[in-house]
Amino acid sequence: MTNAAEISQRITQAVMAQQLQPGGRLGEQQLAMLFDCSRTVVREALMHLSARGIVTVSSRRGWYVIEPSLPEAREAFEARRVIELGLIRCAPKLSAAAVKKLKSHVRREQVAVKGDDVGLRSFLLGEFHVCLAECLGNQLLADTLRDFTARTTLIAMLFQSTHDATKSCQEHGAIVAALEASDLVLAERLMQEHIGNVQSALKLQAPSEDPLAGLRNALRPMVSRAPKRGVKTAAQDLHTSSYPESTESSSIYLGALL
CATH class of the missing domain: 1.20.120.530 (GntR ligand-binding domain-like)
Structure with missing residues (x-):
């Protein structure tokens, strides 16, 4: 049966070998089955790693590998x-x-x-x-x-x-x-x-002040380039021949693309 110190050592080695990712969940029951020991022993190991700043615990997520800020x-x-x-x-x-x-x-x-x-x-x-x-x-x-x-x-x-x-x-x-x-x-x-x-060598960049910047950029309206005056594209020919001209705003509604 594996003891708490050995479990702590194995988890630390896995972190250093990049086998455990930041934020990776460490379930007590799964670890107990893997190391053939009780959940009490696993919890002791995780508490030791928590004191060392390698794992942390949340009331909702349980135990998981830290994600350094x-x-x-x-x-x-x-x-x-x-x-x-x-x-x-x-x-x-x-x-x-x-x-x-x-x-x-x-x-x-x-x-x-x-x-x-x-x-x-x-x-x-x-x-x-x-x-x-x-x-x-x-x-x-x-x-x-x-x-x-x-x-x-x-x-x-x-x-x-x-x-x-x-x-x-x-x-x-x-x-x-x-x-x-x-x-x-x-x-x-x-x-x-x-x-x-x-x-x-790390990309240590401060986070954007706008928390919605990434989403805002991804969902911005797709405005097509206007053709030259007097020149009608094939797509416009097809549109004007089949549908009446729209009186709505020229900006494209996102739902129309879905």
Whole structure:
């Protein structure tokens, strides 16, 4: 029987792999059947994820994956900057084992980027930042970064990221190389640029002040272009020969098109 911690981990991994969409519903009964456990265990896992800011609950919709707002998206990236740049700035010299682990992770990214498994690629690119925090010796911040990385993955899906996975992988490799050379100034600058590149690839546009703008534009009257004077089109010939001339407004009533 799966426990609450394992369910939380599986859901977080699915978010980072882009397998769960923003706003996706998480039914207690379905999850209990899937993980062969009670709804009480599932509810415990979802409450834990809610406290971490990955899922939320509504009296009408039940449990569902969060849909970050525009301000929340900006705050998430700012939080990641504070955490990750601070980690590098205060980093001790990396051990040979830590460097080996980071290089191994980047190699797995490179293989995934060339492959067809989009979920694995997305997960590894996000997990790099968690792996880096672990290698820098701070498990508490590694856990925090996992949550923020999950949130930024949802943000990337919600705001249609155009960031290139190959470029992201290359940037990770450059950060590891700088850390291996103990050049913390360069590593911090590269991380700053990397997070900035990921954020700038998002379509973080403020919503229109007119909530009906999209619908208003879609349903605007279709006014046809008037023909030149003295020139009668075939369609006009057909209309005038069969029907009397309309005395109504020249604007087309939407119902006539349906």
